[in-house]
Amino acid sequence: MSTISCHIGILGAGQLGRMLAMAGYPLGHKFGFYGLSHDEPASMLGHMHTPTQENTDDTSNLDDLVSFADVITFESENTSVELVKQISQITPVYPSATSLYYAQDRGREKALFNQLAIPCAPYALVNNLTDLEAAVNTIGLPAVLKTTTEGYDGKGQFVIKQPEQLYQAWLSIGERPAILEGFVNFKRELSIIAVRNANNEHVYYSLVENQHRDGILRLTLAPAQQIDPAIQQQAERYMQALLDKMGHVGVLTLELFETEAGLVANEMAPRVHNSGHWTMEGAQTSQFENHIRAISGLPLGSTAARQPFAAMVNIIGEHGDIQAALKLPNVHVHLYDKAERAGRKLGHINVLANSQAELNQTLEQLQAWLS
Amino acid sequence: MSTISCHIGILGAGQLGRMLAMAGYPLGHKFGFYGLSHDEPASMLGHMHTPTQENTDDTSNLDDLVSFADVITFESENTSVELVKQISQITPVYPSATSLYYAQDRGREKALFNQLAIPCAPYALVNNLTDLEAAVNTIGLPAVLKTTTEGYDGKGQFVIKQPEQLYQAWLSIGERPAILEGFVNFKRELSIIAVRNANNEHVYYSLVENQHRDGILRLTLAPAQQIDPAIQQQAERYMQALLDKMGHVGVLTLELFETEAGLVANEMAPRVHNSGHWTMEGAQTSQFENHIRAISGLPLGSTAARQPFAAMVNIIGEHGDIQAALKLPNVHVHLYDKAERAGRKLGHINVLANSQAELNQTLEQLQAWLS
Numbered sequence: 001m002s003t004i005s006c007h008i009g010i011l012g013a014g015q016l017g018r019m020l021a022m023a024g025y026p027l028g029h030k031f032g033f034y035g036l037s038h039d040e041p042a043s044m045l046g047h048m049h050t051p052t053q054e055n056t057d058d059t060s061n062l063d064d065l066v067s068f069a070d071v072i073t074f075e076s077e078n079t080s081v082e083l084v085k086q087i088s089q090i091t092p093v094y095p096s097a098t099s100l101y102y103a104q105d106r107g108r109e110k111a112l113f114n115q116l117a118i119p120c121a122p123y124a125l126v127n128n129l130t131d132l133e134a135a136v137n138t139i140g141l142p143a144v145l146k147t148t149t150e151g152y153d154g155k156g157q158f159v160i161k162q163p164e165q166l167y168q169a170w171l172s173i174g175e176r177p178a179i180l181e182g183f184v185n186f187k188r189e190l191s192i193i194a195v196r197n198a199n200n201e202h203v204y205y206s207l208v209e210n211q212h213r214d215g216i217l218r219l220t221l222a223p224a225q226q227i228d229p230a231i232q233q234q235a236e237r238y239m240q241a242l243l244d245k246m247g248h249v250g251v252l253t254l255e256l257f258e259t260e261a262g263l264v265a266n267e268m269a270p271r272v273h274n275s276g277h278w279t280m281e282g283a284q285t286s287q288f289e290n291h292i293r294a295i296s297g298l299p300l301g302s303t304a305a306r307q308p309f310a311a312m313v314n315i316i317g318e319h320g321d322i323q324a325a326l327k328l329p330n331v332h333v334h335l336y337d338k339a340e341r342a343g344r345k346l347g348h349i350n351v352l353a354n355s356q357a358e359l360n361q362t363l364e365q366l367q368a369w370l371s
Numbered sequence: 372m373s374t375i376s377c378h379i380g381i382l383g384a385g386q387l388g389r390m391l392a393m394a395g396y397p398l399g400h401k402f403g404f405y406g407l408s409h410d411e412p413a414s415m416l417g418h419m420h421t422p423t424q425e426n427t428d429d430t431s432n433l434d435d436l437v438s439f440a441d442v443i444t445f446e447s448e449n450t451s452v453e454l455v456k457q458i459s460q461i462t463p464v465y466p467s468a469t470s471l472y473y474a475q476d477r478g479r480e481k482a483l484f485n486q487l488a489i490p491c492a493p494y495a496l497v498n499n500l501t502d503l504e505a506a507v508n509t510i511g512l513p514a515v516l517k518t519t520t521e522g523y524d525g526k527g528q529f530v531i532k533q534p535e536q537l538y539q540a541w542l543s544i545g546e547r548p549a550i551l552e553g554f555v556n557f558k559r560e561l562s563i564i565a566v567r568n569a570n571n572e573h574v575y576y577s578l579v580e581n582q583h584r585d586g587i588l589r590l591t592l593a594p595a596q597q598i599d600p601a602i603q604q605q606a607e608r609y610m611q612a613l614l615d616k617m618g619h620v621g622v623l624t625l626e627l628f629e630t631e632a633g634l635v636a637n638e639m640a641p642r643v644h645n646s647g648h649w650t651m652e653g654a655q656t657s658q659f660e661n662h663i664r665a666i667s668g669l670p671l672g673s674t675a676a677r678q679p680f681a682a683m684v685n686i687i688g689e690h691g692d693i694q695a696a697l698k699l700p701n702v703h704v705h706l707y708d709k710a711e712r713a714g715r716k717l718g719h720i721n722v723l724a725n726s727q728a729e730l731n732q733t734l735e736q737l738q739a740w741l742s
Contacts, residue, residue, distance in 0.1 A: 002690040002706055002717070004697075022393055028706035028718070030415055044401055046415050284700055293697070302700035306677065319373040322399075326375075326664070329655055329673035335373055335399035346373070347399070 002028045006296050009034070009065045009091070011083075012075030013042035015336040015345065016272055019280070020073070021045040023288035029296060032068045034061070041336040059083065066091050073250060073295050077104045077270055078150050094198075094249040094295040095270045102246055103270040106148045106179045113265050116241040120265040122182040129170050135180040136166065142183040145169045147176050157215065159183070184264050186257035190224050191275040193253050193287050194239035195303075197294040202243060204236045205283060205303045210255070210275050216343060219363075219370060220312040222278040223305065224258075225356075234263060242268065251276070251291040274314070277348050279303075281332045282310035307352045309359040313369050315347040320368050325349055328365055330358070373399045377667050380405070380436045380462070382454075383446030384413035386707040386716065387643055390651070391444070392416040394659035400667060403439045405432070412707040430454065437462050444621060444666050448475045448641055449521050465569075465620040465666040470641040473617055477519045477550045477638065484636050487612040491636040493553040500541050506551040507537065513554040516540045518547050528586070530554070555635050557628035561595050562646040564624050564658050565610035566674075568665040573614060575607045576654060576674045581626070581646050587714060590734075590741060591683040593649040594676065595629075596727075605634060613639065622647070622662040645685070648719050650674075652703045653681035678723045680730040684740050686718040691739050696720055699736055701729070 005028030010017040013035025021031040021042060031046030037054040049065045051058035062083075066072065072093045074084070077100065084097040102108050106123075113120040124135035126145065136143060141163065147156035158169040160180075189212065193205045206223035235256065243252055253273035255266040276287035285293075285301025293300055318340050325333050335347035349366060353359035363370065376399030381388040384406025392402040392413060402417030408425040420436045422429035433454075437443065443464045445455070448471065455468040473479050477494075484491040495506035497516065507514060512534065518527035529540040531551075560583065564576045577594035606627065614623055624644035626637040647658035656664075656672025664671055689711050696704050706718035720737060724730035734741065 002693055004690075004693045005706065005708065018396070022396060025389070025393060025416070025708075026703075026705040028708050030708070044417055045396070299694055299698045301697065304700065319375075322373055322375045323670055326672065327670045329675065332397075334397045335376065337376065337396075337399050337401070 005029055006070040007068055009069030009072040011079055013040035014075055015041045016075045017042035018045055019288045023286055024292040032065050034065045041338060071295050099246045099248045099270040103268050104149055106146055118238045118265045121184050123179045126178045126180050132166050132170055139180055139182045144181045145173055145178050147173050147178050184257045186259050188258040190256045190258050191253055192235045192239060193276045195251050195290040195294050195300055196243040196248050197300055198249050201300045202240055203300045203303045207232055207235055208275055217274050218314055220275045220278055222282055222310040250294045251287050278310045278312040278350055281350050307354055309353040311351040313349045313366050314345055315369055317342045319346055376400055377441040378439055380440030380443040382450055384411035385446055386412045387446045388413035389416055390659045394657055395663040403436050405436045442666050466641045470617045470619045474639050474641040475520055477517055489609045489636045492555050494550045497549045497551050503537050503541055510551055510553045515552045516544055516549050518544050518549050555628045557630050559629040561627045561629050562624055563606045564647045566622050566661040566665050566671055567614040567619050568671055569620050572671045573611055574671045574674045578603055578606055579646055588645050589685055591646045591649055593653055593681040621665045622658050649681045649683040649721055652721050678725055680724040682722040684720045684737050685716055686740055688713045690717055
């Protein structure tokens, strides 16, 4: 075996774990997963460990993964900070509990943005309906009520437009600890992906544009068009501040709003991200490979684009006519081996092009997945 | 699960099976292998089946793979034709026993080349020393004595330069059924990879140049430089004749000599081939993905190059300083998770470039693996 190869454990066995493993095997690494069941997307791609009773959050069999692994990473920012601290006593976990602590709670995340002078929406912590009324008085409407933890793909959010919606909003998010955020009037939604390894190397991918529907990412355009180089540099400075402050090792994603006044941070994820899936064929080194390189102590790879234009189209709910997509040149299909279900991410299609016209033409041919 | 997804069984679990599986998971397929032991390169990448007594050629546990699989393929042309015929009674095997029959025996292969008017070296079948003497009288010296079956990486071959070497040559190849081939005075060694699916689609990659040392492939240059388009077309015509004659489904590789008189066929392999590893990042669709597409009834993907120049450098015997390679942009490392051993293929490094100068510069930086 090569001297660079190691055993990597992943908490979670969904599509992110699946794509991390596929990016890591070519480096000679071996993979193990702790997932909910043997049906999960990553389950064929390494040693699969599950709770004794599948589909529960029991961690009694986690020891098997920990003893297998030289290093452990996780798929979700909702991973328990306490659990990661416990594992870290035995086996290194990257990103560390510190990154997880900040990234899994919107209140801590916003406080960190403020501390690092990264612009973000005004916000207030909300623990009950009285807090919410006070917060609305300070921040004004429209505003967005979000649970502090565990929201994703638009879940756990309510856009409050009128004062009489407060109770409805509070019920809607499950009467849980939340923050109220001022509504940001944005032109586009952007994101940036950065990577840091323990040797303090930093690399950054280009800002990309993300288009959502019903709170779910549908389309990423890479790079985002008409971005002033100064804006890219500013985004990279924000990322460097976050990476260094948290001592982050691995991929970090920051979602941003592009506004008249400049970039406004929305939220960060301490992991590979759907808006980075275009990098699989679109960049010299994918976000998945760079995450694996970072956590396994290897030099980071080039983030340069391989072609001038790329896009990522999510396959949501139903697979559709995959054979039609496979017939297109410059298109790469990535399926996650998941059963169809409304709103579920089943795969994605990467598109590469040498011109905007070529990109638009191919996206036109993929309209079935975008409409 | 998607309607295109299926279960694929692979006879063998080496690096070819490993890379086939990694190319097939993104299509939603699942993989199983029948290999010698749980230490093989593909063993982590699907259901692994082995003989009851590992590292034997016992096939008693093969039923498990056959019942798992919707379709079966193989890694090696040395797979038993009889075994493939038996399996085919239950589960389709692609390429079929017909392709295997021709490709695993140099005598049958040469006869097929002659039948299809594909130029190849003069040859004679040799079953004993008397045959060898007669063959040398007909064909002349120098000539190459090769076992009809199971030779690879230069094993089972002897170049006869002088008449007094006949006995030494016969002993050297193990006194087994062989052919004597006239020595071909070639300028370069080339190869071409083609793919056919059951819907009679054919696609072809560009001719590449292969540089060997001690009978082992060291370097592939893709595409081969200074190839007249008429030569590429001729190679494609030869491939189409072979694919159609054998009803081949999957990847077929043909090694060729470039001579003053044109292309001369050397040998074919009914499988993905080391000289096609550059396609992983170098082509729109890799040879591995196209093989999987072909055997699983999907449309074939574009074989166009993604950048004008590509190369593949084999990692032989020792891994060397992999971190140094990882630091180079435009370079992709693929390790097979194998222990170091003299002459063993441990991985390969793909190089991509936009100019000959850029390619040469990167190959210079990879000299440790080429010298």
